[in-house]
Amino acid sequence: xxxxxxxxxxxxxxxxxxxxxRQRVAAAVGTTNEDGSVHLAYVIFLREDGRLYxxxxxxxxxxxxxxxxxxxxxxxxxxxxxGRHLMVAAExxxxxxxxxxxxxxxxxxxxxxxxxEALDAVDRAWSRFDDxxxxxxxxxxxxxxxxxxxxxxxxxxxxxxxxxxIED
Numbered sequence: 001x002x003x004x005x006x007x008x009x010x011x012x013x014x015x016x017x018x019x020x021x022r023q024r025v026a027a028a029v030g031t032t033n034e035d036g037s038v039h040l041a042y043v044i045f046l047r048e049d050g051r052l053y054x055x056x057x058x059x060x061x062x063x064x065x066x067x068x069x070x071x072x073x074x075x076x077x078x079x080x081x082x083g084r085h086l087m088v089a090a091e092x093x094x095x096x097x098x099x100x101x102x103x104x105x106x107x108x109x110x111x112x113x114x115x116x117e118a119l120d121a122v123d124r125a126w127s128r129f130d131d132x133x134x135x136x137x138x139x140x141x142x143x144x145x146x147x148x149x150x151x152x153x154x155x156x157x158x159x160x161x162x163x164x165x166i167e168d
Contacts, residue, residue: 007148016080017088017143021047023078024113029054029134030073031065031094039065045074046109052090052136055106057129058098066094072136086145090138097133105133 012020027045030038039061043054052074056063066072072094077087097105107123114122150161157164 002148002152007152008144010145010148012080012084012086012088012143012145013082016082016084016086016145017141019080019082020076020078020086020088023076025076025078027052027054028075029062030075031062032069032071033061033065034068044109044113045076046105046112048108050138052138053105053109053133054136055102055109055126055130055133058096058132063096063132063134066134067096070094072134074136084145084147085150086143086147089142090136090140092137092139094134094136097135098131102131102133103127105135106130109133 024044026042029041029043033039041060041062043056043062046053054074058064062072070093071091073089073091075087075089077085079085106127107119110122110126111119153164154161
């Protein structure tokens, strides 16, 4: 039977991390407000060449925070192809992209989530509002999985872990 140290220090493989970062899930983005508090928001995201991107409006708090202090954190939760649930967090420097650089990134980002036949219309609609992209250069990655905790829970339950949760 594993102890708490083993349960909470279990790490996913790089393949599992890559699986989750390819998924069409939302990421939680954290930026720092002027008063030092954390601003959190959910975004759709894209990973390319070791960087993470999300789109937003230049008027949003997250864009203003990045422009002011040049940093951001992102957290993605997903289920790897292995079936293990995991979290992947990145933190590092960030910058605001605008103009054609933002338009190009936002188009690629949207293409990850939007059906090809709807992409042009969504692009026209969203581009009027989301005029910038945020590029995050992760300096630190963290990842963890609840695999051992789930296995222990299943042992106690006698049923699959996911079957214990209330569905709405």
